[in-house]
Amino acid sequence: MKYNPVSKDIISELINIAGERNVLLDPAQLEIFSHDETSKEEYGHMPEVVVTPRSTSAVAEIVKLANRTSVPITPRGAGSGLSGGAIPIFGGIVLSLEKMNQVREIDYDNLTMTVETGIVTNEINNLVKEKGLFYAGYPMSLETCMLGGNIAENAGGGKAIKYGVTSRYILGLEFVTPTGEVVWLGGKLAKDVTGYDLVHLIVGSEGTLGIVTAAIIRLIGLPAAKSDLLVLYRSPQEAISSVPVILSKGLIPTSIEFMDRRSVETSCAYLNENLPYAQCGAMLLIEMDGRDQSIVESEAEAVGDLCMEQGAIEVYVADNRTTQERLWAIRRNIAEALKVYCPVQSLEDIVVPPAAISAVMPELERISSQFGIEIPCYGHAGDGNLHATLVKDPQMPMEQWQRIEQQALLALYESITALGGKISGEHGIGLKRKDFMKRFMSPVELNLIKAIKRAWDPNLIMNPGKIFDIEY
């Protein structure tokens, strides 16, 4: 693919469009935009310029310019992505939406909010909490990630069993096409079959079809009451087999998070958490929510009783934010803790039909022993979405690791495909998984995807090199 470099003229045009302060050229500043949460060494690439426009019309002008001059353009939210989606792999322009963070409207009658996509997702909830409202498309990278990134990745998170993923809450989009046209899609509508559902084509498109500048999102009543259980089991199998038992009793937790022994140990050691985790083989973190605290607590008790019946060793209960925070800290710090102890790793995002999840565990064990690497595993057990993490033993030579990693990933993806699963549930394909996607996706589907891409982005300037490779 041939792209043009960002020339002086292009830079001065960018300055004209966005203003001098919104055009970054200083290498030290550009560096931040050269990677996301994937390994900088493995996937990082410097942009030539970063623009931080403040309006949709400026975004459109910038995209037009890129399209006209054949310069690649990569939209970016907070850069918390885990598949390399926001990395400007061909250089060019990074368009960061960080300054497009205005709330345009909160419509309390329709329970919607119209908001620019550079808003930090967490902020949305701070804004509507007081009114007893809640935005439920809410991944666990909660302190940083932005709405635009969530839409582009169709983010899931810790609450998807009950609330579903981001797409459920996206009603409409203000969208800049790769040729620089601005369009509103969808609306404040509960139903809409007027034409193709482009809104939900864009959701999950990883920034390859255009730039979302604003969205109409659905708000729901805030479940003010919460109760969390931390359940200790002897084995992962026991833990996993409690999940269908709970769900079949009509109890719908907000989250059922699974953590295997290695994940728990690493995170607890990292946090200096002194829960008696030594004798346990796996844990579930279960959250119930609702409007009434005492109802929620009694439901949580019922869930706890079921877990005990399934052979749990101990059930801890957290009914206030401090203790809840303590429990969630264990779950949330697994990734960070594993990174500290085993910096070289591959954080996976496999997803299988919920009922197949217990079959994943033996597969992981098999792959782990076959290749002689550890694969700590944790994630959203209720959704069948697990973050199995292949970690390199610090002793293992790098070349050996690189070889084994590829083989082990292949083995992993083969086994989950056989279970009816897919290679990414919520983090996306991005750069990281595009070679594998090609292997596991039917050529027909892949061609349909590419045809859409060509139709929308004739010059292939919009976030090129992601999800799939494509030629003119």
Next chain:
Amino acid sequence: MHIIVLIKQVPETDKVKMDPETGTMVRSGLESIINPLDLYAIEEALMLKEHFGAHITVISMGPLDAERALRESLAMGCDKAILLTDKAFAGSDTWATSRVLAETIKHIGTFDLILAGERATDGDTGQVGPAVASWLGIPALTYVSSLEIESRTKDSRIAESDHNRTSSLTFLVRRLTEEGYQKVRVQSPCLITVVKEIASPRLPTLRGKKFSRSAEISHWGAKEINLDPASVGLAGSPTRVVKIFYPKVARGGERILALDEAAIDKAIDRILSTIGPIMGDGGCSGIHKVANIEKSETKVSLAKSQPAMQESMISLSEQLSSGPIVDDKPEFWIITERRKGGIDLVSLELLARARHLADSRGATLVAIVLGPSSKDEAAMLIAHGADSVILVESPSLEDFICELWAEALFELACARKPEVILGAATTTGRTLMPYLAAKLGTGLTADCTELSIEEGSGLLLQTRPAIGGNIMATIKTAHHRPQMATVRPHSMQPLPPDFGRRGSIIHVIDDSSLGKIISDSLALSVQVLALESNVKDFENLESAQIVVSGGRGLKKADNFKLIRELASSLGGAVGASRESVDRGWISYPHQVGLSGKTISPEIYICAGISGAVQHLAGIRTAKKIISINTDPDAPIHAVADLAIIGDLFEILPRLTAQLKSIYSSSSGSESKPEPRLDPGFSPGSVLRPGSVSSLGHGSSSPSSSLSPCQTKDTKLQEPDLPRSEILSTEAQHEI
């Protein structure tokens, strides 16, 4: 064994957010939780129960909603809960709160041990515990970091779950003080307030939860404990909050983006030039200069510099019969603290404050010294602003034992009727003063950063931070005497010594009355065993001029060496955020913040700390804050004077190397770099760690020196907080 645990329900301060526009606290969405330090008290009680058998009663005074906190303590494993709730209790200050709690405890009957948190995160006075002990006439041991039962083994269970007090138990406790761990033996019954180091709280289990949901919680009001409603709550409270305002916390300092080599160099230069004035004139090269100056300093003998003093001897009983001895001028007292044979710097700071106040009130300023002391020390106090010094020289007062000190001061205060008593907000002051205030039946304001005399009324206006430093409250004690306050250490510089000052020394000698105190002390159940100051990884943060802190950004325990090395190259102390202490990277004595230490160093450098509100609460009165953090949005940068957005792993090693090279390139002396001393006080008699060679203390040894070395900037320094803005003036008191 019967253990009573006092718990308070507080708003979760973790989540406290300040509205940047109005400067007010965003209250919405704040949940109530058990005061975090009280969880440690509960856990300690549960461990004693597990090992020795015990019945645990939990008591909380608060609104109906506080029942949640009590239920949680039951779910953790406590046996019984009592909620003190009554409209009449609303608006209680610590005097009234402790009175209600003490009456309740009397009502319950016998007990062996009362456990409380060291302080609550909202009111943050730390006064309720010692005051309850005072009302009950039992020993108060504060800041306790470990507790053992002497000569008991796991098997010898104590009086299984019945309410009857066991004959007497002996506890061995360690108190975390500024100087180290004080080991104390104490007989039951007693009250102990705990710090976080004592235990790590368990989580409630499903079983516990079920028990707590069905448990009966008694609700008691004033009637149930036979208290006159008028004597409690707002009506019965000696102190009154007269104004609440919001300090502006952002310092709007310089920001440096240090992401490449050149920018890092620039950042390091700016750090060096910020530190420079503290290390000595002329930037960092001044480090050696300081050392040299100190060495060449001429020592003036005491004889030459001693203020003129008139001495008198009186006995306590004489005092009691003859009433106030001086003229009709009101007396303002400060309680002096001594450390290993010298007057502590905090006491001189206190004198500077009190001098100001006494002058505007036309009062006599009296410094009280308890325990054997020397004339030199008295001279020192006079030179620094005291009009007279009262020495109560009984040997039994040598160690700080709260009940003894409070008893002696109580007698003295009854005799002389001081109008104001000030103490330092140290571990000693924050224990002694509430104990004494409860005895004297008067109010006490904690940890003040500003004090002034109200025009017209002549009342003491006491201003203090609360709720993690997010609000400032001005408090008055209008109708009770004396007016008492503790003052935050290092919120003011001592006055330069004036050896021309005249003053009087009053020796209070051992007569029958004091003798009674001493004989009581023999029967007294508290024995100070030792002060462990050389404990591994102990840090005296409170008196360090420079503190270097590390947080979660360090990623692991090993990396704390970066912080330690920088601190040692600056002659400073090592601090830490709560997260890094929680993670076991460093010990609790290093913790800065709401559940750790509140410090006011000249320079605070923090790396890899985001600056959660609780951490900021501990450094609000630091003179200069330098932050190093990769996250440009980290709240710490907003309160920093110098905010470096950059990678600590790149910046710290270079900074340390530069400091070391500057330091070793000249003089070649082996002495450590020292932050410059506050001018004008003698390093011999005033001890502040990090000060120059400590000259031996010996009462009238001529080598005791009062340093004449005065430099240009010996002016009164106002504390940092007057930058605050008055935004609202509603008076408010809350339980």
